[in-house]
Structures are given as structure tokens and as C-alpha cells.
Amino acid sequence: MQGIATSRDVAKLARVSQSTVSRVLSGKGKVSEATRRRVVEAAESLGYYANEAARRMRTKRSDSIGVVLPSLNNPFYAETAHTLYDRAKQVGRIPLIALTLNNPAANQTIMKDLIGRRVEGLLLASISAHDAYMQAYCADPVVPYVMYNRRLVQGLGNWVVVDNKLGAIEATNYLLGQGHRKILFVSGDVTYSTAFHRLAGYREAMDRANLEPVVVYGNFDYARTYEVMQYVLDAPGRRPTAVFAANDLMALSVLDALSHRGIRPKTDIAVMGFDDISWSSLHGINLTTMSQRQDIMIQTALDGLVGLIEGSLSTVRHLIKPTLIVRGTA
Amino acid sequence: MQGIATSRDVAKLARVSQSTVSRVLSGKGKVSEATRRRVVEAAESLGYYANEAARRMRTKRSDSIGVVLPSLNNPFYAETAHTLYDRAKQVGRIPLIALTLNNPAANQTIMKDLIGRRVEGLLLASISAHDAYMQAYCADPVVPYVMYNRRLVQGLGNWVVVDNKLGAIEATNYLLGQGHRKILFVSGDVTYSTAFHRLAGYREAMDRANLEPVVVYGNFDYARTYEVMQYVLDAPGRRPTAVFAANDLMALSVLDALSHRGIRPKTDIAVMGFDDISWSSLHGINLTTMSQRQDIMIQTALDGLVGLIEGSLSTVRHLIKPTLIVRGTA
DNA sequence: TTGAAAGCGCTAACAT
């Protein structure tokens, strides 16, 4: 399978020069109808496909952007990826997606690999809050980048993130407004800014209400959260009247743990999420949550990245306001 | 950002030849410790990243395999993609994923694009049953390929698919065994072999039982299925005692439609799915379904593809037996 | 309108 025809082969068969082949196939430059026909036929009969690597090397453009996501098992990121494929096409780019699998160390390796592939820009959705490599990268970026959803905790560099702290405060306040006093927070992994800021928001709201914050760690993981909930529910004395999970995936796990014990959401224990993934709106789930409106976020991030690539922008910083979506679980 | 350092720059700075740089950075060939150090330092201080396009062109290897998926919003494919990233790494390959968004015409364009990128192999998960381009491609493949999950209906070429017909027969028989006589089948888009064969299996099982098959079309789509279910549920006379959905995504939609009307799964209407995506096992959902054991399927497909690429295999055909997973909805 | 020639950045064969 190594014998894919080259433009030279096509040229030979069509009895023209390589440059003519290039002109015909790219549609640039003037070619007579007769030769164009010969070239097209030759190309087809040989099953010719232009070698992207060679084209890239010569033109020094790749039209691709590197995307680093934590995982595709979390629907939030699967939806992100899906939307990205769609939107990227509209700005004439193709996304090259890589996954860290939530291993903070993997990020650096992946970024380097992507840069080696000469992506024109980087959309980074899995930056851990204190990533040293990323901090250095911000100071002297090799390729334009936008951090998406997760960012460095100091706020360095280019990013498009939701206002996680504000969102968590509003969510907690909503639960307080419903009369809850024992509100359990199921935190994500605080090495990520999302978890860090959501936890901070919850703490602040509880403090203001003079209530004791109670935190357990689900680390953004479905299975882990399920386990933790077993512990919480085992002793009736520990039971909260409301659970605020730092993302929808964990909230779904909480709902599942409740359901397994016959505990009814809202009626017995209120459940609040964060993200508004598409599953949350199903009638059977009907999760009350803070919405990230990710289609808008992605569009913003992509437009920002393209702006940086094309030089029309020098900084990209968008703190997006989340919205409370009240459904049936709180 | 166009000025990424080249190996020539590194060589100049380290006062060695380009080949030495190459040797140091690839770890092949003998280099003295002193020069290696100089080169590494030079590379670091310049922020050097090897240009993949150039390397590829020279070595004629890309180490990447092209993957065509229908969508990432269907968790079945999101999970597929996730597993793929993981497994591909283990066989030293990196997956280049593209989406057709269930547009059969997109497949050809995407395949050509991927071939242009000189992927070493193609994993095709969105082939429509009568795709003319694919038929021609099988006869004269430019790059080795394996069709995954969906294939050409005649069974041409290389593929790894579940035995959809058998699965549908067994699922239907199970429902019959539970005493159901009015079993509604919610079909996927029959331009795909999965839908075609599952429908055929359902039909065959119903025929054998001398029962009337009743089919509606959800086209593998959540929203579409939800609509169709409204129609079905509106007239009590139309109501089946069991619903067999051609995939889990549609089954979830069915469950959701039932839940919205206060109709209890199993107790009022039994629901059966196909795929066993991870959501289906949640306690709150607890869907009875036919399992595809996709980790095994992916491993099989990947091993097969690598075999084709490396020439150790000439054909790959695996018809995988699905397993009935009885949970709470049927 | 077409062709000849050069060169993108890398690696591997060959020479030293």
C-alpha cells in the first residue's frame, strides 16, 4: 500500500509537467481545457491523492488546530468535541483532538506533539491550575493558544472560561433560598481551576450564610462519586438535605446513588449540578444545574483562537456568566 | 508565530551538523556525551520541535490511522473514540478522528481527506450499507481499512461487526418469552447495516411467532425517537406492551418519553435496547439491552487493521456475538 | 499556457 501515486506520476501519464498538475488540481493559474482534462483523467485513473505532508511543508500552512481534552467519557467533553468538529469546519480549520485522560502530566507531552505537527493553534481544555509548563508556555508561546474551560489559577494567558465562582455562589444561594442548611458539596479535582473556583464559590456562599461547609471529593469521576456517596448515605446522621455536585457527571452519579436506595431527588434530598450537559435535560433525569452554554463558549474560543492566529487579536479573555437552570431535582 | 526553529538552526547553534541533531533527538546512532549535551541545550533554548510533516515525508511513515465516526453525541461512538485513543497508543499509532454527522455523502470526502493525510490505515465506522464509493474502494483499496460496526450490506471487504440479526432475534425472543405479543420496533436508519440487520432480526423472530411486526423509525436519533413515541403513545389503542429500540440512545429516548407521561418501564411497557452504552447500566436507567462489548470489538478491529497494514493479515472479518443483558426495563 | 528548477525540514546512506 506504499505506492500511492504522486503528482509526478500524474504528470508523466498526462504528459505535462508537475507544475501543470499542481495548477489543475489546486484550481489556481491558467490551464487550457484540453490539458486540464488530460490531467484530471490521469489523476483519476491513478487514484491520485495529494500528499498533505508535502503540501504543508511547501506552503507552511496546516489548517489544523490542536485540541486537548481530558476525556470523551464525560459527555461535556464529548459534546465539546462534537461541536468543535462542526464549528472548526466553518472557520476552515480541522481539529486534531488528543486526550489527557485527566493525567496532568500528559498535557505537556501532548502539546509538544501537537506543536510538532505544526498545528496553527491550540485549544487547551485540560490545563491544570498550576501547570508549570503552561505557565512558561504563556510567557513565550510557540503557537497561539486559548485555554478553554480550565485555566491557570492566576488567570495568566488567553482563556475562555465560565465564571465558576459566581456560578457556584448562585447555585448555593439558590439551595439556601429553598431552605436548605445542610448542603454537601461534591468537589472535583482541585488541581483544575473549575473545581477550585466552584469549591471557593460554595465556601463563600456558605460562609456568608454562617453555615458549615461540608465537602467530599468525587474528582469529576462517576465511579469515585458513587463510592463517596455510599459513605455519605450510610450514616443517616451524615445525610445532607441537599447535594451540590461540581459537575453534571457527578450529579448524575449522585442521583444514581440516591435512586439505588430509593431516596427521591428533591423530595428527600435536593441535587444540583454544574455544566448542563444534554443528558441533564432528559425527563427521566431532569437535573437542576448551572448552565455553561458550551456552544457559545466554543464559538467564542474558536473565534478568539483564529483571531490570535491571524494576528487580529493579541489577547483573548472571556469570563462567561453561567445561568441557573431550575428543573426537577432542586 | 511562523518562526519555529528548525533542526538546521539547532545544528548551527550547537556547531554540529544536522544529522547529529537528528541522531541526538531520535536517540539513534552514536553521539558523544559532550555533543549530545550541546545539542539538547541548543534545542531547548530555541524551543525546537521537530516538524512532523518533514519527518513523515522523509520516512514515509505517519503512524496515524484515520477514524471515521458518525457522531460524538451518541455515547456509543464517544466511548468508541475514547477507547480508541487508549488502544491506538498501545499499538504505537495515533488516531485521526473525523465525523460524518450521519451524512452518508460526507464519508467519501472524509476518506479522501484522510488518505491525503497519508494515514496508514482507515477505521470506518460510518459506512452506509450501499455506499458505492466504498464498494469501489474495497475492490482496490489505496490504504488498508476495516469497517467497524457498520458495513456494506453484502458483506464485502474487511469488517468487525456484531451479529446484529442474531442479536435482534434473541432480544425479540426474550420479549416473547416474557409473554409480550404487541412488540413495537423502533428502527434506526436502514441505510446502515446495523439498522437493516436488526430490523431483519426482529421481523424474523416475529414471523416465526406468527405475530404482526410493527415498526416505527427513530433513525438512531434521540429527538426523532421522542417525537415518534409521542405519536405511538397518543392513542392508547396503538400502545404496545413492549418496545424494542434499535439502539440504546433511542431506548433512552423511549424511556424518557414514558417517564414524561408517568408510564413505568417494565411494569407498564417493557423497553429493550441494543449497544449497552455505559449510561444504560446506571441504576436510575437500568436498561435491558443487547451488549456489543465494544472494548473487545475495538481491540479486534485495531489488531486487524494493524495486521493489514503490516501485511501479516490479508482479510479481516469478525462477526461478534452479542450478549443479552437483563436489567430492569424488560 | 506551460516547463524547469529550487527548496520547504527532515533522515538515512555513505564517507570520513
Next chain:
DNA sequence: ATGTTAGCGCTTTCAA
């Protein structure tokens, strides 16, 4: 142990 050289397949001047 290190350098020299050639060439992967394309596009793009420049010349004809």
C-alpha cells in the same frame, strides 16, 4: 563519532 549529500512530493517563482 561526526559530516556531507541526496531526496521525500509538493508548490512556486521565473523563464520561455
